Every structure is written in C-alpha cells, then in structure tokens.
Amino acid sequence: MATPHINAEQGDFAGAVLMPGDPKRAARMAEVILDTPTQVNDVRGMLGFTGTYCGEGPHYGKPLSIMGSGMGSPSIAIYATELFRFYGVDRIIRVGTAGGISPLVDVGSVIIGVGAHTTSSMNELRIPGTHFSASADLAMAAAAFQAGKDIGVFAGSIITSDHFYFTIHGQLDAMIAHGVLAVEMECASLYGVAAEYGKRALGVLTVSDHLTKHGHDMSAEQRETSFQEATRLAVAAAFC
Numbered sequence: 001m002a003t004p005h006i007n008a009e010q011g012d013f014a015g016a017v018l019m020p021g022d023p024k025r026a027a028r029m030a031e032v033i034l035d036t037p038t039q040v041n042d043v044r045g046m047l048g049f050t051g052t053y054c055g056e057g058p059h060y061g062k063p064l065s066i067m068g069s070g071m072g073s074p075s076i077a078i079y080a081t082e083l084f085r086f087y088g089v090d091r092i093i094r095v096g097t098a099g100g101i102s103p104l105v106d107v108g109s110v111i112i113g114v115g116a117h118t119t120s121s122m123n124e125l126r127i128p129g130t131h132f133s134a135s136a137d138l139a140m141a142a143a144a145f146q147a148g149k150d151i152g153v154f155a156g157s158i159i160t161s162d163h164f165y166f167t168i169h170g171q172l173d174a175m176i177a178h179g180v181l182a183v184e185m186e187c188a189s190l191y192g193v194a195a196e197y198g199k200r201a202l203g204v205l206t207v208s209d210h211l212t213k214h215g216h217d218m219s220a221e222q223r224e225t226s227f228q229e230a231t232r233l234a235v236a237a238a239f240c
C-alpha cells in the first residue's frame with residue numbers, strides 16, 4: 001500500500017536505508033553499491049532503490065535500500081516517518097554534505113553527527129517544555145567511527161539549520177566557541193523522528209564547503225572520493 005509520498009509496496013524496502021539529499025545521487029549510489037537495484041519509489045522524483053550490497057567484505061549480499069531525502073527538516077521528516085511507520089525500516093543513515101564550521105575540519109573531511117543542535121522548531125514540539133536532545137544511534141555512530149579511523153573521521157556535534165543563505169548575527173562565532181563541527185539541514189529532524197518511532201538513525205557528512213576557511217573548494221574528483229568514503233562508513237553503520 002502506497003503512502004502519500006512513497007509508491008512502494010510493503011516489503012519493497014530493506015531494514016536499512018541510506019539517504020542522500022539528492023535523489024539523483026541516490027540513483028548513482030544504487031548503481032555503484034547495489035547488485036540488481038530495483039526502483040521502489042518515484043513520487044515527486046524522490047527516487048528510491050532496493051538491492052543487495054555488492055561491495056567487498058562481510059556485508060556483501062545483504063539487502064540495502066537507498067532513497068533521497070530532499071533538502072531540509074520537513075522533507076526528511078516526511079520520508080523517515082513513512083519509512084519507519086509503514087515500510088518496516090528500522091535504521092536510516094543520512095549520507096550528505098555539510099558546511100564546515102570548526103577550524104579542525106577541512107573541505108573533504110568526513111563527520112559523524114553524534115548530536116545535532118538545530119534552528120528548526122520541529123523537535124521543540126516533541127516533549128513539552130523541553131529542549132529536545134537530537135542524538136544519533138550510539139552503536140551505528142561507533143561502527144562508522146571504527147570504519148573511519150583510517151581516514152581520520154571526525155565525530156561530534158553538528159547544527160541542523162533551516163537556512164542555507166542566512167546566519168543569525170553572532171551565531172557562527174558561538175557555534176565555533178561551542179565546538180560545533182559543521183552545518184547541514186536534516187540530521188536533527190531525522191534523529192527526532194527516529195526517537196519518536198524507537199528506530200535508529202545516523203548522519204555521515206562530507207564537508208563540501210567551509211564557512212570560515214576560504215579557498216579550499218573540492219575538485220570533482222576529491223568530492224567523489226570523500227563521498228565514497230562517507231558511503232563506506234554509512235554501510236558499516238547500516239549493518240552493525
């Protein structure tokens with residue numbers, strides 16, 4: 001039975017779903033890391049695929065789905081809710097990009113979003129009178145961290161912003177002072193939905209640009225390599 005935003009049948013999704021923001025990225029990832037991927041969603045062009053993992057190692061042959069999330073907290077909350085509620089999905093790993101904030105990270109760094117501050121009001125509504133703590137699944141974060149030791153993966157707090165082009169005066173300095181590693185637009189929302197349904201979520205982020213270190217843009221090749229590393233870490237988390 002279809003949901004408002006996913007026209008798949010029950011059983012069409014694997015228990016684990018990797019979620020890039022861009023649906024075309026989902027299609028490319030499915031081509032590269034899935035054997036015989038089947039397209040399971042195309043509503044609003046939000047392409048989703050299911051197949052078996054074809055990378056080397058212990059996870060070869062395991063069922064895995066990949067679907068785009070779109071941009072921003074409301075978009076990922078819609079897809080995560082429908083996947084958790086109606087399709088038996090029990091873990092979602094966002095594989096996305098982020099803008100670097102901390103001087104410790106560079107363009108090309110890979111970050112595990114352990115906790116996500118947010119400017120979004122979506123999690124404010126969850127527990128009345130409470131500033132919700134949006135946190136990743138610890139076992140999945142640990143698995144991704146272990147898999148990323150060889151590339152010097154970062155793990156820590158990020159911020160999920162509702163704005164791409166607007167920063168509140170003083171916010172960036174305060175974030176640097178509080179050790180925030182990077183800014184993106186979906187993780188806090190995803191973690192909130194996972195908590196609501198008792199499911200597991202994680203964000204593995206590639207730093208695609210840096211808000212305070214300028215002139216370090218990634219080449220197309222560097223972008224692809226970093227994204228492949230982030231995907232490898234996400235797969236380790238998906239099957240932990």
Ligand code: HPA
Nearest residue numbers: 097098099164183184185
């Ligand atoms: N802001 C928000 N999201 C992002 C950014 C950014 O600068 N870069 C990549 N994703």
